[in-house]
Amino acid sequence: MHLFTTNLALNAGAGFLVGDMIFSLVMFIILLALLRKFAWGPLMNMMKEREDHIANEIDTAEKNRQDAERMTKEAQEELKNARQDAQTIIEDAKKAGKEQQQEIVEQARAESERIKESARQDIENEKEKAIQALQDKVASLSVHIASKVIEKELTEQDQEKLINEYIQELGEER
Template sequence: MLTSSLVLGAAESAAHTGFNGGDIIFQLVMFIILLALLKKYAWGPLMGIMDQRASHVASEIDAAEKSRSEANKILDEQRALLKEARQEAHVLIENAKKQGDIQREEIIIAARAESERLKEAAKRDIEQQKENAVTAIREQVASLSVLIASKVIEKELTAQDQEKLISEYIQEAGEKR
C-alpha cells in the first residue's frame, strides 16, 4: 500500500506541475511513520546495543583501573619485600663479619695459650736436662774424686806431683766426655 501510494503520488506530480499540499502532507505522514518504525525496530535495538557496548567499555575501563591499582599495590609490596630482604641480607653480612672477628680473636687467644704452654713445656724440659747434666757432672766428679783419692793413697806425692796428677785426671776426664 505504501509503495502504491508513492507510485501514484509520483505519477500525479508528473501530471501536475503546481503546488500540491496533499502530497506533501502524505509524504510527511509517511516520513513520520517511517521514523516511528525505525525508532521502534531499528533505533531502539541499535541504542540498546550501543548502551551495552558503552557499559561494556566502562566496565572494561573500571576493570583496567582496578587491575592497575592492584598492580601498583603489588609493586609497592614487592618493593617493600625487596627492601626488607636487602636489610636482612645486610644484617646477615654484618653478623657474619662479627662472628668472623670473634672466631679470629678466639683462634689468636688459643694460639697464644698454646704458645705459652709449649714455651713452659720447653722451659721445664730445659730445666730437667740441666738437672740431669748437673747430676751427671756430680757423679763424674765423685767418681773422679774417688779415683784421685785411691791414686793418692797408693803413693805419696809432693804438692807439685799432686797438682800434676790432678791436671792429668781432669784432662783425662775431659777427653772421655
C-alpha cells in the first residue's frame, strides 16, 4: 500500500502539476490566438505599411536623385552653351569694333583730304584774286603813269620821283 500511496501522492502532486501545466498550456495557446488576432495582425499590418512607406521614400529619394542629376547635367549644358554664346558675342563685338574703327579712320582720312582739297582751292582762288587785283592795279598805275607822262615831258629825275610817289601811294592803299 505504501507504493500505492506514494504513487498516489506522486500522482496527486504530479496531477496537480500536470493539470496546471495543461491549464497553462491551454491559456498560452489562447493567449497566442488572441495575440495573433488582435496584436500580431495589426502589428504586421503596421510593419507592412512601414515597409511600404520606407520603400516609397527610397523610390522617391532615388527618383529625386536622378532628377537632380539630370537637372545638374542640363544646368551644366546650359552654362556651357551660355559661355559659348558669350564668347561668340564678345568675338562679334570685337570684330564689329575693329570694323567700326576702320570705318572711322577711313572717314577721317576722307574728311581730311576733302578739307585739304578745299583749302587748296581756297588758296588758289585767293591767289588768282590777288593776281587779278595786282594786275588791275598795275594796269591802273600804268595808265595813270602814262597819262602823267603824256601831260608833261619828264626828266629822268621827274620820272623817278613820279614812280616813287606811285609806289608810296600803292603802299598806303594797302
